[in-house]
Amino acid sequence: MADIRLEEVSHSYDGGRTWALKPMTWTWRSARAYALLGPSGCGKSTLLNIVSGLLSPTTGRIWLDDREVTAVPTAGRNIAQVFQFPVLYEEMSVYDNLAFPLRNRRYPRAEVDRRVREVSRMLGLDDHLGRRSRRLDPGRQQIVSLGRGLVRPEVAAVLLDEPLTVIDPAMKWTLRSKLKEIHRDTGHTLIYVTHDQTEALTFADEVVVLKDGEIVQAGEPAELFLAPAHEFVGHFIGSPGMNVLPAEIAGGVVRVGGTAVGRAAGDGGELPPGPVRIGVRPEFVRITAGQDAPDAGDPAGPGLAARITGLDRMGSHHLVHARVDGHALVSKTGPGSRYEPGTAAFLRFDPGRAFLFRDEVRCGSLMPLEGRGGT
Numbered sequence: 001m002a003d004i005r006l007e008e009v010s011h012s013y014d015g016g017r018t019w020a021l022k023p024m025t026w027t028w029r030s031a032r033a034y035a036l037l038g039p040s041g042c043g044k045s046t047l048l049n050i051v052s053g054l055l056s057p058t059t060g061r062i063w064l065d066d067r068e069v070t071a072v073p074t075a076g077r078n079i080a081q082v083f084q085f086p087v088l089y090e091e092m093s094v095y096d097n098l099a100f101p102l103r104n105r106r107y108p109r110a111e112v113d114r115r116v117r118e119v120s121r122m123l124g125l126d127d128h129l130g131r132r133s134r135r136l137d138p139g140r141q142q143i144v145s146l147g148r149g150l151v152r153p154e155v156a157a158v159l160l161d162e163p164l165t166v167i168d169p170a171m172k173w174t175l176r177s178k179l180k181e182i183h184r185d186t187g188h189t190l191i192y193v194t195h196d197q198t199e200a201l202t203f204a205d206e207v208v209v210l211k212d213g214e215i216v217q218a219g220e221p222a223e224l225f226l227a228p229a230h231e232f233v234g235h236f237i238g239s240p241g242m243n244v245l246p247a248e249i250a251g252g253v254v255r256v257g258g259t260a261v262g263r264a265a266g267d268g269g270e271l272p273p274g275p276v277r278i279g280v281r282p283e284f285v286r287i288t289a290g291q292d293a294p295d296a297g298d299p300a301g302p303g304l305a306a307r308i309t310g311l312d313r314m315g316s317h318h319l320v321h322a323r324v325d326g327h328a329l330v331s332k333t334g335p336g337s338r339y340e341p342g343t344a345a346f347l348r349f350d351p352g353r354a355f356l357f358r359d360e361v362r363c364g365s366l367m368p369l370e371g372r373g374g375t
């Protein structure tokens, strides 16, 4: 196994008019499980095909540890790839399909048998080993494809391009946890492409978020949720996504309308005055109204004046919709909360959970005003 390092790798399909991948320097570390997450057309498959060697990058170099493989074709890279739809020899048995990548590389017969049976057991294929692949339903065929990707013990990485698309939803959960188990057992480097945040967050040690051919953030699932580095990550991950509220910095204080909501703490030093956007997830917006409303003497201040505009009862929680200074905001509250549309309310943000963005990129955090507990 090896680290896979991309150095200034980019790709254009139209001679440089548009870029499916913008110059990217990034290392996939050995033995980690990655999810490559992003919307349709953001460049996920392009990136994967460059790693596997199916596609030659327009610029840049690719390394497996200290061996450069930019010009090495797929077969010489020792990387397995599983696609969205089954890729099998339909006339071969399931056993022979699983054995194929090993026999092709001249593994000893006993080793072939041992690995095939191991993978078959892990993926629940034991009862189907003798059947012809074309006789299986498409879901089971895809599981065999997955097995073919996982059967070789020494691959540098297994690349999975939306591999569970044809699998029915109930089976998806089982297979995803199976993949995690297999990852724990084999220590393969896995790169799993998906546009589904749940799939990415539940599967990966590290999630790499791609937008318009660029990595906008990479980190552990909790990091992406708790501290989005880009507004896109705030919107794309989370349900519903992060709220964004236009504000202004003056004298180090952040104001929404006329109300001071906190101090600006820059990620890389003091933030210059001017417009900024506050990003805060619905989970971290506290809403108070009616009898719960803070009185004027509350040392934390009353919070941001808002008006409740709607309530969605979601079963496990409520989504309270409000308007603040002409902007819509959502708060996630407990299932028993009673907020009446049309009533006045106050909003506060959990300290350390509201961030400041300029040009969509995080530039700082919203800190409590001196001597106050929060917004």
Ligand SMILES: Nc1ncnc2c1ncn2[C@@H]1O[C@H](COP(=O)(O)OP(=O)(O)OP(=O)(O)O)[C@@H](O)[C@H]1O
Pocket: 013, 020, 038, 039, 040, 041, 042, 043, 044, 045, 046, 047, 195
């Ligand atoms: N063979 C090709 N020829 C020309 N343009 C292409 C080709 N393949 C992809 N593209 C373009 O490159 C961009 C990135 O596509 P890519 O398939 O890598 O994205 P993706 O994130 O994998 O999308 P999806 O989730 O829909 O598969 C898109 O604008 C797409 O239209």
